[in-house]
Amino acid sequence: MKVTSLKTLLGVSLSLAGVLALGPVNLVHADEYALPNLLVIGTPGTSSGSFASTNGWGPILQKDLGINVRVVPEDSEVQRHKRLTERRDLALSSVSAAELRFQIQGIGHYATMTPVPQRVIWHHNDTPWGFVVSGDSDLHTMDDLKQGGLRVAQGQFSPPMIAAVRDGLPAYLGMTPEEGAAQFDFVPASSYVENCRTVVEGRADVAYCATISSVMAEMEGAPGGIRWLSMDLDNTQAWAGFLEHRPMVVPGTIKMGVSSSKGIDGLASNFLYAAPADIEDAFAYRMAKWFHQSFDQYKGSHPLSTRMSLEVFREYLDRSPLPVHEGTVRYLKEINAWTEEDEKWNQEAIEKVDSWVVARTAALAEARANGIKPDANDERFMAIVKKHVKGLEGFRTRL
Known part of the structure; x- marks a missing residue:
């Protein structure tokens, strides 16, 4: 893997039951398809860029199409996933590609949930992330983290964030997860905001955070400020280790976010608007068409909304798994933004998702048949899951 060639990829410092109950709508009539009167969109919490930017374009869609748009913040990734796939009171969810991988492959708590295939509707943003410390910290480089006894914030609300700090960080530093557990004291945080604030509150030495979230501006303005540890793009060995545990991120130089982060080497976590695969084709088509054709109207509503252009989406599709x-595919074909190569990898991706759904469904059935309650902490249950998914190929960014 050649990480140095990826520097340009960040680009910048980066009740709805009615929707599904209307019955199938032929795509031939997709242009006449009327969106439901109430469109509910789930996002991460109120301090996230995803929530703010969705609130930017939501009112414009509402005015354009004469419907009611409601943006619902839900900090718990698991709960937002349940609302989208089980309760079906969300039409769309802003979710990271990393979290989608966890949901599809049943990693962590997701292993206990009924698998529901999902599809990408449109690109939301490519959020820049990195490791942050307080401005008066003695830590200046990633290598400084190799000293023992450091406290690392660990967001309990997101499996990918847990993986980033418990597994990815030690791997970047050349350690095994076990060595990392011995090296670091992981400080639990119940929300994203709490996770980041730990470094300015003195409860942790380093935290994994997104540079564009509003809490970072607050922290940057606090006495002493904050500083970011650059994840050197030329350190291919370190990145190879990190990507083993966070295979959906893209390394690059940060160009968007708080001023202290700009120019620092970090990574991009792409957020997408996703929905269950069984939503009406005409709904996905109508949303994709609006996202594209109304871009000039909403791109100024929030800095992250500039990352919803067709051009950015098209770039992401070149590496999305x-x-x-x-x-959405049908609309992209209409505007000549979808190729035969896209069709090939997309069908392969669909088949891969289906294989995970089949395997995980079988695992749940076997567990219940044997009186074993689905529990990620139950070794018996997880052994059944591992048996059924053994040999399946995982999802990884196509670099």
Whole structure:
């Protein structure tokens, strides 16, 4: 893997049951398809860029199409996933590609949930992330983290964030997860905001955070400020270790976010608007068409909204391993933004998702048949899951 060639990829310092109950709508009539009167969109919490930017374009969609748009912040990734796939009171969810991988492959608590195939509707943003310390910290480089006894914030609300600090960080430093557990004291945080604030509150020495979130501006303005540890793009060995545990991120130089982060080497975590695969094709088509054709109207509503252009989406599709909804595909074909190569990898991605759904469904059935309650902390249950998914190929960014 050649990480140095990826520097340009960040680009910048980076009740709805009615929707599903209307019955199938032929795509031939997709242009006449009327969105439901109430469109509910789930996002991460109120301090996230995803929440702020969705609130930027939501009112414009509402005015354009004469419907009601409600943006619902849900900090718990698991709960937002349940609302989208089980309760079905969300039409769309802003979710990171990393979290989608966890959901599809049943990693962590997701292993206990009924698998529901999902599809990408549109690109939301490519959020820059990195490791942050307080401005008066003695830590200046990633190598400084190799000293023992450091406290590392660990967001309990997101499995990918847990993986980034418990597994990815030690791997970047050349350690095994076991060595990392012995080296670091992981400080639990119940929310994203709490996770980041730990470094300015003196409860942790380093935290894994997104540079564009509003809490970072607050922290940067606090006495002493904050500083970011550069993840050297030329250190291919370190990055190879990190990507083993966070295979959906893209290394690059940060160009968007708080001023202290700009120019620092970090990574991008792409956020996508996703939905269950069984939503109406015409709904996905109508949303994709609006996202594209109304871009000039909403791109100024929030800095992250500039990352919803067709051009950025198209760039992401060149490396995405996640399947795109047929309604979106149909619209992209109409505007000549979808190729035969896209069709090939998208069908492969659909088949890969289906294979995980089949295997995990079988695992749940076997567990219940044997009186074993689905529990990620139950070794018996996890052994059944591992048996059924053994040999399946995981999802990884196509670099």
